[in-house]
Amino acid sequence: MKRGYLSEYFEGVAAKRLSTVEADVIYSNQHEFNGVEGLRAILGEPDGKVRYEAKLLYLSDMDDEPIMEDAVFTWYDARQRARIERNVQRWEYRLYFPTTNVSLNAAVGDLLVIAKRRDGGLLVVIAENGSSIASQIEWLFGFDDLAHPGFSVKAELETEQDRIEFASRFILESIGIAVEASEDTYxxxxxxxxxxxxxxxRIFSEYARATLRDLSPKDDPDVVLMAWMEREEILFRTLERYLIADRLSAGFGADASKKVDVDGFLSFSLSVQNRRKSRVGLALENHLELLFAENSVRYARTAATENKSKPDFLFPGSMEYHDPAFDPVHLTMLGVKSTCKDRWRQVLAEADRIDEKHLLTLESAISEAQTGEMRAKRLQLVLPAKLHTSYTAAQQTWLxxxxxxxxxVRERQRD
Known part of the structure; x- marks a missing residue:
């Protein structure tokens, strides 16, 4: 097991697309997957019935939170008894599962992932067919082609593809894996x-950049931005872990009657989640602002346009945008969202004078259906170059x- 790789959390992982027969099995009373010999690579050869505690998730792009449920899966060889009693030399492995809200949402073509966790349990994820989250999970685990009927299995999770970095960390957390990342020396x-x-x-972003003094924003902006974001994320998690532990050790208002301030605990938990969500987007804007300034790109941050809209960045600036004599072909706007989901459509309503919008994100492997709709709406997606490889070859020609x-932007400003 190597720290910083998927092997830190999983012993192995298997994936496939649900066929018509398998979807029927999910809705029937059988609840068994047959023909799962490939799972032996991660679940082993069972002696009798082996039960696994499993956490199930159903994911789609339309829902902010997954459907989650706990269940017990049973792994066994249906021919073991026949071999013992009648010397029938056959093996027939099956995986039994109960009916859950997760399984009831599954449909033909959905992505099924079964991962053996380091704690001995299973993580079972079903992701909606054609969704961005399904594409992201495939990319995360390195499954390129799931067209064949059987399971694709990976028992080796320590290649360079399996290194956990900024983009993969967010995908892991979306499927319930709390990634530990820290830099305690700071x-x-x-x-x-x-x-x-x-x-x-803003102050924390400046501090994170200061710990990477050998990076110049003029060298390679794509590489530099990802390095700044990765360092800030790790430093933030390091400080957050310490401060949360300190707050938890102080307790939540237990009085003489031994009553715990449940509302206080829930409020604290909510504040932690909200800080995480808002901080990433602001950090991204902070680092982009310095990149633009250091690379001689004129800009205005959150300048007002029409109907109280405030694009994240407006080029060359507010004065030019509101000057009717200024040719709009020299104007550019950039929306910034660390992750998109359906929120990318918000950018379309900003800066009416600019026909083609730009959106910068750090989200990997957005589905072809989503990027196709973006293109149709004249929204150009911008990503750090390293993330382009998480997209299909056809998508990469457009990114x-x-x-x-x-x-x-510099060319438009020169004109």
Missing amino acids: LDEMLNRFGGKFPTT QSITQFMAL
Whole structure:
């Protein structure tokens, strides 16, 4: 097991697309997958019936939160008794599962992933066919082609493809895996510098960049942005883990009657989640702002346009945008969203003078259906170059890198 790789959390993983027969099995009273010999690579050869505690999730792009349920899966060889009693030399492995809200949402073509966790349990994920989250899970585990009927199995999860980085960390957390990432060598310095609490996002972004002094924003903006985001994420998680542990050790208002302040605990938990969600987007904007400034790109951040809209970035600026004599072909707008889902459509309503919108995201492997709709709506997707490989070959010909986007804006500004 290597830290920082998928092997830190999984012993092996198997994936397939649900066939018509398998979808029928899910809805019938059988609840057994047959023809699952490939699972022996991660579940072994059972001696009798082996039961696994399983966490099930159903994921789609339309729902912010997955459908989740716990269940027990049973792994066994249906021919074991016949071999013992009658010397019938046959093996027939089956995986039994109960009816759950997750299984009831499954349909033909959905992605099924069964992962053996390091704690001995199973993580079972079903992702809607054609969804971005299904594409992202395939990319995460390195499954390129699931057209054949059987399970594709990976028992080796320590290749370079399996290294956990910024994009893969977010996918793992979307399927319920809490990724541990820390850089404890900076903890004491952060506690002293920030007084034992979280600073503003802008100050924290500046600090994260300062720990990577050998990076210049003029060298390779795509590489630099990802390095800054990765470092800030790790430093944030390091500080967050310490501060949360400190708060938990203080307790939540247990009084003489031994009553715990449940509302106080829930409020604290909610504040942790909200801070995580808002911070990533703001950090991304902070780092982009410095990239633009250092690469001689004129911009305005959150400048108002029509109907109180405020695009994340407007090029070259607010004055030019509101000048009727300024040719709109020289204007550019950029929306910034660390992850898209359906929120990318919000960008379409910003900056009416600009026909083609640009959206920068750090989301990997968005589905072809989604990017096709973006193209039809004249929305150009911009991503750091490293994330382009998570998309299909056809999608990659259309994507823009950060370097390409800045070159386009500079060209318009020169004109």
